[in-house]
Amino acid sequence: MSVFKVFDIAGSGMSAQMLRLNTVASNLANAETMASTPEAVYRARHPVFKSVLNEMEMAGNQGLATVKVQGIVESDTAAVPHYMPGHPLANQEGYVYSPGINAIEEMADMISASRSYQNNVEVLSTSKELLLRTLQLGR
């Protein structure tokens, strides 16, 4: 039924933003994960969003645009070498590599994701309120 579509829309937004928050958490948690080669180092992950027009509905021109995560891309930031001969993972030359994760960038991303999530929650609760009011019509 068409009135309940708004829940699908806001719900898809919430799950997409939640995935974005998860990738931020993963990136921050692995910011100091060392590796002995630059190839083996953890790479920052970021989701790519895509809006999905529901084609089943397009016939009636009522396509609803939900959002989905098209894929997760790994960043190609170069690994940062550290000279730490005492480190258990150090290679022959005494270097370990850490992922070049920018904590500030990740924090900004986190704030943006949580704000977007809040917006979706607000849409959801307002729409729910409106529908409940309509249910009370004529009482």
Next chain:
Amino acid sequence: MPINFDKALGVHDNALLLFERRNQLLAENITNADTPNYKARDIDFDSVLRGQQSGQLAMTATRKGHISSSTNTIDQHIDYRVPTQSSADGNSVDVQQEKAAFAENAVRYQTTVAILSRRFSGLTNAFKGE
């Protein structure tokens, strides 16, 4: 005098449909605020109203294969928003603007529900005749 529900409710039942559709559109805009290349859409209220008042010329489906043309559906008046700022990823959603429009639309919806509610209680009073 027979009671006609269409007359009793006036424009308000149609208005409720319009606000419900706009609510959905604005929800789409807010949800896709971070989607690259998404363009914000909205309903042009003025053109909906003008369409209602002028009663545009309708085409008649005279054969089976003809596509029926509804003259003034709400979806005809959906248009892309003119972005206030350009963005690098091609997204034209201004979340603040969308949120304000969403709140405004919700209040309009509630007003219409309140009016309809009054209309119904008026009708109930008339039926009872107390």
